[in-house]
Amino acid sequence: MSSRWVALSAGLALLLAGCVTVAPVPDPVQAALDKAGLPAESLGFVLQPLDGSRPALQRRANDAMAPASTMKLVTATVALDTLGINHRGRTELLAAAPARNGVIDGPLILRGGADPDLDWPALWWLLRQLRESGVRDIRGGLVVDRTLFNPTRLDIGLPPFDEAPEFAYNVIPDALHLNGSLLDYELQAADGRVAVRSLPALQGLTVDASAMTLSARACKDWDEDWKPAALTAEGDARRLALHGAFPAGCRQRAPLQLVDRQWLVTHAVRQLWTELGGTMGPGDVEAAAPAGAVVLASHRGRPLAEVLRGVMKSSDNALTRLVYLQLGAQAAQPGEATLVAAERVVRDWLTTHGVDTAPLVLDNGSGLSRSERVSPALLAGVLRAGQAGAQAPELLGTLPIAGLDGTMSRRLKDSPAHGRARLKTGTLRDAVGLAGFVPDASGRLWVFVGLVNHPQAGAKGRPVLDALVEWVAGQR
Template identity: 50%
Template structure:
């Protein structure tokens, strides 16, 4: 691009004026990888909310530090004597940042224990979430927004069983609304008697949703629904409503019984004994495989899980008061090793679902530039949404020069939007680009401006 080119391209500036965006609302940097010194930049050093573009930095550091083949794992361990199928001590379920530990995976672990000869668990079951510090970030945490029960808001832990969520199936008819849990674990009930069936499009069912009330006692957990739901509509929605320890306990009891086992004693939280013996293991797919899905659909809980694993894997993890602080150090250590100034970085959970996280376009562009030269660069690029084709970019940039030629991580919050990644221009040169907008109604006003910038860069010859 010619040196005299104005920092903000004319079509982008015109669109900013049309959407009443001030020049200070936009920050970006873009350069061809074969000519990084010839860059187009505006406020490139300014620290701004990255929204979910933050996930690309977490993913980059994880691929380099943990490796594309790193696999989280869940272990079942036995404590005490095992004789004639009777385990005198506890059976321990220990979490290890396994991104794919769902109900079926739990059943497989318990089945392995039965096949290893365990029948009766006299010492109960202990759930060990202590790979991260604190073990339960969700306890007492302030909600991010007014919908804490929806999956994007879930705070992961080291076990992360089914993401801490349970599926609610809702069916509306002319006269009432029916609800049931799936799976239907015993001790967990749901009452939809107060929900009103209304005339509304099924796709807009959330418009009538109200946060349910939850009551737990010795008999189990009862969830009471309220609000409205469309007639002739069926929805299956994962929700984070039931305390994860109660949810895990119900699942373990029922699955162990279904496998022909007996369980005496309580299901509690705690650490595995140092001499506990390994009984069964479940491993997640390699990082490069599940990162692809997490990045394309911008999965907050899975990225937060990865961020925490970076902290747990830090060589000096024990020196920090929390795993999140260790994860922050992991990102900063990596940036400094690459010669990237980290002063613009403010971390919270590594996913961008935060009002406090900050980074500059220059910082993130530097990380993307380094990543492009790494052996795992293809794994990173394949994880990024492809413009106009898949993930969070499936419906964006269609019919522009960037369609199918840009791989970009999107970011959206109420007051922040962004794009970060790579694109090919009209001469098939690869570019790094990071662009952020921070303003009110950012999705409505800023997203068209970002798309115009990407389209302009992709059209360069």
């Protein structure tokens, strides 16, 4: 089917669905707005049965609004249709030439292929494969190849999103993305002080928590008094000094981005290789693998459909960004920036499916952005196109279920939408959203998009959107 015919079909479907109604705010939703002290103008929505049996109800439908993590619906829908449900990231160990008599006469090359499952066990298994193939001695050092994306390190020079760049939600991925560029730290308050260790323990990394004090906070709020850590280089070694306060009697494991990822990769590879009985020469660099390099071992991530289920249920920013970058890597022209190519792919897909891209502002595809914008109508169009597409069951299966799992596990538990509505959440300081599908009292599935943009949206907007879901769930 041609792109023109798809676009015409989408437009015809909207006409057949009936006229669009600029709707007043339903009474229970207005009551929730009043209770929260939010103006009605802060709310935008598009609500309509998927079968078009009732006209769409809408407010601010075509306005460009901050979507927060409901933006992930755009990335996930386009990726499922463009990359395919079986698309997999891949990590490879290579050398310029095959090993001879257990020796690689040159460096070992670790090439990243946007593998979302490259954790510590996967890295160990890669090196174990190499060791069991008979390789023992690597005469050169380690070459880390991140060239799938352009530039290779999108994190360098980018201003932090907020005051906590070391936490997992703020990680900016690259093509290698080893363990999410995170290292676990176990903090424990005992004997009047805070003790800390990294997991795994890495040779050359010293973690010092002597400057941390004890607080009376609940353990669940351990990060409230966290202060930026200080990392210093001592030759090839690193010294990490932690600051702030930690709750007395608490023990917590936290994945944090505190050590530069290149140092982390090279030291982890060297340590694991030594533990496996191998040797490695000096000279670690970040560079492209040479033409004709030989693959010695590989690891494949899970299929995209499986990855997206976890990504969407937990609203994983880093992995969403990784998927978005894969859209660009697949389509990029020589020398083209990966983010530029990814935006082109998304806009072309939306246009092909008859979705107006005028309100769209893309940044990283995850919604963790102050600049990204969509309209409620755009999100509704994405949901309609996704539900009409071949990957509709996979897309539906990624969405959190009201009151049961993911980021919706604690919401709408006493609502008629409990266990039935499937909705992607979004939360920033000044923006909250819900978008997905809500069955009404007659069992009809509604396309649901609700966005609240206001300086107090993050603190007060969720009950408003929950009231809108309950209203739709009660329609007949």
